[in-house]
Amino acid sequence: MTPDLQHLIELQELDLAAERQRRRVTDIPVLQAALDARLADRTAVVDEVKARIAASQAARRDIERDLAAVQARLSKFKNQLMEVKTNxxxxxxxxxMTVAEQEISDQETRLLERMEEADALAAELKEAEAALKAERSETEGVRRALDSEREQVAAELERTSTERARVAAQISREALAIFARVAHGRxxxxxxxARDGLCTVCHVRLRPQMFNxxxxxxxxxxxxxxxRILYFAGSPSATSPQESGAQP
Ligand SMILES: [Zn+2]
Incomplete structure (x- = not known):
């Protein structure tokens, strides 16, 4: 194989590696943003449960205030009962008093419902906070791994770029120009x-003379x-009877 062809193959491999490395360097912040979004979702669930707890506590305070008022009314009636003159x-x-007692009973029922609700909300909050904590510790690990991978891939990209310059310097100007032109358009x-008579990238069959x-x-x-610039990777003598030395 001519040195130019050998170096063009290397150049191609380096360009493809650089492309993969560049894409990974770009993708990593996107993956990290997705982790942030997942964490934000968990945080939102915790905040939402806390808001429902605050609303429930406010409703409970209203009931307690109403209950205290009606209890005060009832004890006032009890005191007044001693002073009534007529039947x-x-x-x-x-x-x-019957009306007030019924109202107290109703308010106590509502209070009990709110207390049960508070227990359920406390359990819900505990669960949401545990999920947030688990998500946080998991995303922190993944985030750190992605950070170090990004640094590593960026360093690899540097090395690929240095290596590319070294290889390109060994290729003739004409060959390099063809490579650049085709790469740009493809x-x-x-x-x-080229394998089995075909270009393995566009899959078009080559003329037999061309393939040879x-x-x-x-x-x-x-x-x-x-x-595209074509090369043959198999052993010519093993696959080409014309070149096996059997013919002059
Ligand atoms: Zn082709």
Whole structure:
């Protein structure tokens, strides 16, 4: 294989590696933002339960205030009962007291419901806080791993770039120009292996004479269809009877 062709293959591998490394460096902050979003969701659940607890406590305080008022009214009636003069007044007072007692009973029922609700909300809060804590410790671990991976990949990208410059310096200007032109038009893939008579990237069949030429790896040949620089990776003598020495 000519040194140019060998170096172009290396250049291609380095470019593809650099592309993967660049993409990973870009993807990592996106993954970390997704972790932040998950943590924010858990925090929102905790905040929402806390808001319901505050509302429930406010409602309970209202009931307790109403209950105290009606209890005060009832004890006032009890004191007044001793002072009534007529049977009619007595009956009216009794009626008022029955109403107050019923109201106390209703308020006590509502208070009990609020106390049960408070127990359920406390359990819900505990669960939400545990989930938040678990999410936080998990995301912190993943975040740290992603941080160090990003640093590592950025360093690899540096090395890839240095290596690319070293390899490119060894390639002839013409070959490098062809590579750059094809890479530009073909999403960065300028070199293609030829195998079984096909260009393995665009899958178009090569002319037999062309394939035989490519198999020699002796010059820069481009695929008629996709224009990529072709090379042959198999052993020419093992796969090409024409070159096995059986013919002159
Ligand atoms: Zn092709």
């Amino acid at each position: 009619k007044e007595y009956q009216a007072m009794q009626k008022e 999403k960065g893939v300028a070199v293609a292996e 030429e490519v198999r020699r790896n002796a010059s820069i040949l481009q695929c008629d269809s996709c224009t």
